[in-house]
Amino acid sequence: MDSKKVRWGIISTAKIGREKVIPGIQVSQTGIVTAIASRDAERAGAAAKDLGIEKAYGSYEELFGDPDIDAIYNPLPNHMHVPVTVQAVEAGKHVLCEKPIALSAEDAATLLELPKDRLVAEGFMVRAHPQWIRAREIVRSGELGDLHAIQGFFSFFNNDPDNIRNRADMGGGALMDIGCYTMLAGRYFFEAEPERVVSLIDRDPDFGTDRFTSAIMDFGAGRQLTFTVSTQLTAHQRLQLVGTRKRLEIPIPFNAPQGETSELRMDDGSALGDASMTTETIAPCDQYAELADVFGRAVLGEKVMTYGVEDALQNMKIIDAIFASAEKGGWVDIV
Known part of the structure; x- marks a missing residue:
């Protein structure tokens, strides 16, 4: 990983990502948006072109398999937060997941079993x-x-x-x-x-x-x-x-x-x-840029993030x- 920048991969072309989070990461101090993935390759390509993103993938699995990606932003519908986050972490990626992180506390507890060397956090930008x-x-x-x-x-x-x-x-x-x-x-x-x-x-x-x-x-x-x-x-x-x-x-x-x-x-x-x-x-x-930097500094080992999976489970x-x-x-x- 580049010691100065976290290389982000974005899951889906969701509006919150296109209009808020991606622009935020792009002006952050710690991150760059390297790739975006959608289940529709054409849609991913169009979003990448519009947003100036280098890579576009037609599946989430391709994104997770990219060795140049350090962290994933997951803005999928709520019922897909846990399964896709698990998939990303198991592929070796850190994950910033949109709120709420799960459908229930039982659902969220699954995330406690993931490897501790990958950071998983809930995307409450207001705290940043x-x-x-x-x-x-x-x-x-x-x-x-x-x-x-x-x-x-x-x-x-x-x-x-x-x-x-x-x-x-x-x-x-x-x-x-x-x-x-x-x-x-x-x-x-x-x-x-x-x-x-x-x-x-x-x-x-x-x-x-x-x-x-x-x-x-x-x-x-x-x-x-x-x-x-x-x-x-x-x-x-x-x-x-x-x-x-x-x-x-x-x-x-x-x-x-x-x-x-x-x-x-x-x-x-x-x-x-x-x-x-x-x-x-x-x-x-830009609170999305601020959030990207809070998460990014934790990924880079520069500063500990004070909330992670346990905090999301409590929510x-x-x-x-x-x-x-x-x-x-x-x-x-x-x-």
């Missing part, structure tokens, strides 16, 4: 964005006082029956697609694990997927994360961190525009209607508990 990193610095500084409440909202409207987000057999639905972000916010900013959860889910009568999900996660010591996510509400997102002295608001917490500034808003509540709010601007950033345990709570109609412990 400077706005999240800076927000956690503020929490740690004590400026908010004691952080007790985190509130998240994330929604969009999509009722296309052919879209994978509306396919129950492919792991679609609001919780798996975007609820994983709001859930992760609690773990990230409380720097703790939830003890139990209670949830309410409304399912689309035709798709069978959860189209409207709300949950309360109890982190103990009077700390709560509450969130609502939906695939059939007007597009909106927001994250609030509320402490005993101040609250911190992240206006675009999950899919901040690539290459643009972002901001954090602070308010001590001394005046109503946000009149006492102050704003901190975060420099232009799936929480998602499982949220689904179980809705079925039970009450609190479910997270073990």
Whole structure:
């Protein structure tokens, strides 16, 4: 492997890869995109030409067999995350897999059996964005006082029956697609694990997927994360961190525009209607490039990545508990 660059292979011509992740890797400090693969060779070739990628393959197996590839990005539909990741690791590749990493905790546990010399991680780009990193610095500084409440909202409207987000057999639905972000916010900013959860889910009568999900996660010591996510509400997102002295608001917490500034808003509540709010601007950033560098530096042995398969498994345990709570109609412990 080139000691300075991670050579990436991209599985499929998925939109998230073409429009977000590949451009991010291409402007990262540690990575280059060497190849792209699709089950359709013509489609792979067209994507490679459009994106300036050297190699195109008509099967995933060809990509995995390329000795010039160090790491794989896996943005396939959710039900294919584990089997294709296993295949890539067994071929000797490191894997950055789109979230959620599996369909369930049982599914994700399969990844624990893979060789430990290959890095496998879940592609939560938000953890690499400077706005999240800076927000956690503020929490740690004590400026908010004691952080007790985190509130998240994330929604969009999509009722296309052919879209994978509306396919129950492919792991679609609001919780798996975007609820994983709001859930992760609690773990990230409380720097703790939830003890139990209670949830309410409304399912689309035709798709069978959860189209409207709300949950309360109890982190103990009077700390709560509450969130609502939906695939059939007007597009909106927001994250609030509320402490005993101040609250911190992240206006675009999950899919901040690539290459643009972002901001954090602070308010001590001394005046109503946000009149006492102050704003901190975060420099232009591409969170996909930042994620590629976090992963890339770990692959290159320059810096340890603080989350891997075990962290991804914990995320799936929480998602499982949220689904179980809705079925039970009450609190479910997270073990």
